[in-house]
Amino acid sequence: MASLPIYSTLFSCLHDEAEPVGSLGRGTHYSVLRSVEWLDVVRKPLAMPQVHDFAVIWDEDHDTRIIPLIERIYIAGLLSPVQFIGERKGGLSVIVAAKFYYHGKEAVLGEYRRAIADIAANISFDSWTSEVGMFDQQPGSVQNDTVGIISADEGKVETYLRNIDNLWQLGTRNYEPRRDSLSPELFQPEPFPFLPTPPLSAS
Numbered sequence: 117m118a119s120l121p122i123y124s125t126l127f128s129c130l131h132d133e134a135e136p137v138g139s140l141g142r143g144t145h146y147s148v149l150r151s152v153e154w155l156d157v158v159r160k161p162l163a164m165p166q167v168h169d170f171a172v173i174w175d176e177d178h179d180t181r182i183i184p185l186i187e188r189i190y191i192a193g194l195l196s197p198v199q200f201i202g203e204r205k206g207g208l209s210v211i212v213a214a215k216f217y218y219h220g221k222e223a224v225l226g227e228y229r230r231a232i233a234d235i236a237a238n239i240s241f242d243s244w245t246s247e248v249g250m251f252d253q254q255p256g257s258v259q260n261d262t263v264g265i266i267s268a269d270e271g272k273v274e275t276y277l278r279n280i281d282n283l284w285q286l287g288t289r290n291y292e293p294r295r296d297s298l299s300p301e302l303f304q305p306e307p308f309p310f311l312p313t314p315p316l317s318a319s
Contacts, residue, residue, distance in 0.1 A: 168287070170200065212249070
């Protein structure tokens with residue numbers, strides 16, 4: 117089995133397609149990365165960190181310059197709502213969870229858009245435009261906005277993204293040792309064997 121690439125010291129790579137797969141858009145393929153988040157999906161502080169899996173959507177040139185942008189978005193505390201992110205023709209497409217998109221006032225979403233735009237427009241190697249769209253994980257949802265992340269029919273794009281989400285269950289969630297550890301066999305089912313056994317009640 118081929119080893120997965122290291123795109124960043126901040127993110128783990130769970131899945132990687134290094135080149136176009138199929139015939140959707142202009143060489144569309146994807147990777148799934150994982151971060152650890154101290155903000156939940158609506159960007160509220162957490163008492164305990166969560167696991168956050170998100171997909172990078174590549175086109176034919178597999179432009180890894182998007183990774184430094186994602187790192188800056190992460191450090192700025194803006195990554196936790198993101199489910200899909202991609203670059204196409206010098207434009208950054210950020211697709212966030214519907215729960216965040218419709219959470220709070222419109223001004224909050226506007227501020228988020230401006231923060232993403234500021235990062236995309238002020239990178240050392242180029243200046244990219246940006247758009248923020250939305251993805252609803254609920255089956256049958258028709259309110260998704262994929263903001264041109266893939267150059268293809270909107271219905272096909274939604275199906276492609278939904279298939280990725282079905283496979284990887286993108287978004288933020290609690291850490292699960294037996295699911296998320298590279299050594300799940302070290303974690304025993306509860307109750308753990310080192311916990312004391314409660315005394316027997318008197319008969």
